[in-house]
Amino acid sequence: MKSLRHAVAIAVPAVIAAGAAVAFAVFATARRVVTPAERRNDTHILAVDTGAQTIELDRTPDTELPGRYGLFTTGTYGYVKLGAVLSVDAKKVRRKLLTQVETGARVDRDAAFSGWYYVTPSELHLPWESVLIGSPAGPCPAWLFPVAPADAASATWVIQVHGRGTTRSECLRAVPVFHALGLTTLVVSYRNDGEAPRSRGGSYALGAEEWRDVDAAIGYALRHGAERVVLMGWSMGGAIALQVAVSSDNREAIAALVLDSPVVDWRTVLRFQAREAGLREPLPAMAMGALGNLVTARLSGSEHAIAFDRLDMVARASELDAPILILHSDDDGFVPSDASHALAAARPDLVTMPTFTVARHTKLWNYDQTGWTAAITDWTKAQGLSASE
Structure with missing residues (x-):
């Protein structure tokens, strides 16, 4: 015992x-x-050749991708733009620098590889203005890119929604595409993203609450001349856009959705x-x-x-009624494309999903700008939403 x-x-x-x-x-x-994520350093700068304007980075599945990208760093520059891959070996990648780095500049070792490419609206060389969207969370800053001239303004607006742990800059890559189609674009923020107001607890709701801020942006668009809107969501922004599509009192004004690397479930x-x-x-x-x-x-x-269950849009596929274009690499590496394919299979009458591979997460524009642009342009025109031919 x-x-x-x-x-x-x-x-x-x-x-x-x-x-x-x-x-x-x-x-x-x-x-x-x-918990809202902060930007995480995911590579190292091994060398910078200011004469040849090249940079060497750790080799990772992202840093070896062909195309144009960005790199967050510290020192003399907060952000530099990267071009073509010049050489690759087992441990490192050498790329062309598209940002002029001066001799004597300090570029720190730790860095974060990015698909943003553009950081500020002025880089697009398009007319734009800052506006505030009155949402349930408070005033949410947004960038408005109107078409010109004003008397030819389209009745269709595109409202872009960025993803988790990022800001509105993520969306800038798509603005010129929609501008060329004659569509006004509104690039929005939402609660707890670091730009919009913080909620009491400061946590993400994975789209279950953030959709209300985007819905407020639809109301703003309708009050300022829009008759219908196209929602474009990136990553978690896709989850938010889908929640708007099934929850909004303005859903009749939602003409279509474009989803890049979306969270569907x-x-x-x-x-x-x-x-x-x-x-x-x-x-x-x-x-x-x-x-x-x-x-x-x-x-x-x-x-x-x-x-x-409410955030599972494959299970709720029958509630969707607007055409959807899904752009999702089958090599995403962060948000798998399985649920996107499942939604396409569940609603073949609504969903168009061209095949993309290799491009990783939210980097389809960077990897294949021509194919990505053509997919959006051709689909938008096929839906009768383009204001220019």
């Missing part, structure tokens, strides 16, 4: 400790899902990202379960319980 009591005395604290460790892991995982995405991070079931399922309950969601840093 004495030995049994001794064994129990040892085992109970161990079980409690194991349970506490699991709970900590669950809540930590859940918290990462809803969060559970598919989060399971994939958990596997990539080395997390195994049941931890991802437990983390999503924690976010689905109000009490444990708040312990995880979320203001709201996350209703993953």
